């Protein structure tokens with residue numbers, strides 16, 4: 055019987071390996087830069103022509119190679135970085151397989167010029183994996199690798215290349231990532247003669263981050279520093295109020311090695327909890343330190359991913375680290391002192407004097423004797439206030455004019471009250487004389503049944519009534535303009551759409567949604583009494599200067615600014 059199994063010739067094996075390691079010019083840039091950094095370079099330079107389809111050149115001032123080593127380096131599994139399987143644990147260099155150079159050489163025309171400062175320099179030329187020339191060459195210490203006609207002998211792969219602009223962008227990304235990983239090394243990146251990135255050597259990681267991500271973005275970040283159990287997390291995350299739905303940047307490192315992990319990014323986002331709108335995506339830069347034996351870096355052909363031994367642990371610590379970093383923000387980022395002057399305020403408001411039931415019944419003017427007795431007279435907040443555009447409340451603060459967004463403020467107040475209700479006994483509800491009935495979809499009905507307890511704590515007393523009908527007997531009453539039926543439908547629809555999934559704390563999302571639906575809207579005229587109530591409730595909250603979507607709640611127009619504008623300064 056004829057043999058059917060054969061050992062592949064080396065050239066074919068190399069090309070197959072190359073398929074995994076070298077997907078596009080950006081992968082070549084990444085591998086060559088990693089080699090340069092492993093060789094201890096102080097400065098590296100990358101140059102592309104036509105997105106790297108015509109030329110990729112990477113030069114460094116690292117250790118360089120002697121001639122024999124240089125020839126060896128182009129052989130498969132030739133590496134100076136590990137000697138045994140045990141070395142793989144905690145490997146500190148980017149490279150460890152001895153695969154990158156031969157893989158790249160097998161699918162391109164490669165020239166390598168190198169000098170290790172002993173003897174003379176060397177130039178090697180390889181075409182499609184075949185060593186064609188080894189010759190002396192003049193060069194200072196370091197290495198230059200030039201790749202021409204990438205994929206010239208693998209036309210299928212060449213066809214997959216995208217436009218020069220998009221290949222350039224991918225390479226730019228690869229350079230930026232490694233520039234962030236090595237703030238000590240200077241980087242230059244040129245595309246068709248234009249400088250795209252230039253960062254000097256010897257920066258610290260904050261300076262490097264600002265150089266690579268830009269000062270504008272860097273200015274919206276706050277530091278992270280956290281340790282728990284086996285993990286340590288440092289880095290920077292974006293302030294909730296500055297996060298946008300698009301254009302964010304993320305970067306993760308483990309023990310100095312960049313990697314990608316959407317689930318860890320999600321864990322970091324969970325650290326924002328309700329401080330951020332579900333649609334907003336904060337920029338995140340985190341460096342994780344863990345014992346070398348607790349992470350496996352050899353699980354992905356292009357080393358883009360890693361595997362943690364304690365997966366759940368690392369996710370939890372990342373989330374906690376972000377939360378801790380944002381927690382201190384509440385104090386740090388407050389817009390001046392926005393609470394009114396002490397002598398403008400009576401002794402009654404101090405936070406603790408406001409009961410939960412007050413918060414829940416804010417604006418509730420239908421009930422109790424208090425409303426008929428002008429409750430604000432004793433509310434202790436005596437500075438004049440005014441509503442503008444039916445949306446903002448203005449008053450004089452100690453350092454300037456304070457402007458409060460009424461919707462955002464009320465949302466914040468309701469959020470805190472509702473969180474307490476959800477954790478505790480629940481909100482006071484108002485029984486309806488005529489029950490409301492709703493037809494729900496199947497998904498909504500499931501959601502309704504799964505979250506009956508939370509809805510009850512919000513103040514909804516409701517029951518399924520055969521088929522898909524739900525009857526509501528009692529509703530929460532956050533303010534007189536509140537449309538309890540519409541709010542119920544929206545919450546149930548959100549639940550059915552799974553909007554609450556994936557969040558570390560479902561209650562917080564639930565409260566945030568309810569607060570947003572239930573709060574007074576922009577454009578609603580408020581009576582002075584209502585505004586005063588609202589402000590008092592706001593002062594009593596544990597208030598970050600932004601609402602549950604991360605938008606500003608309070609803005610201060612500083613007195614100095616006014617004086618400057620009127621030429622008094």
Ligand SMILES: Nc1ncnc2c1ncn2[C@@H]1O[C@H](COP(=O)(O)OP(=O)(O)OP(=O)(O)O)[C@@H](O)[C@H]1O
Pocket residue numbers: 085089090092093114116117118119127128132133134135148149150151152153154155156196197
């Ligand atoms: N720019 C450079 N300066 C000095 N030595 C280099 C340079 N590039 C490669 N080398 C040497 O060539 C060897 C082979 O490089 P190659 O990238 O193929 O493998 P590696 O870096 O060891 O592992 P990996 O395949 O994981 O990248 C390296 O181990 C290193 O000794």
Ligand SMILES: [Mg+2]
Pocket residue numbers: 085088089148149150154155
């Ligand atoms: Mg390498």
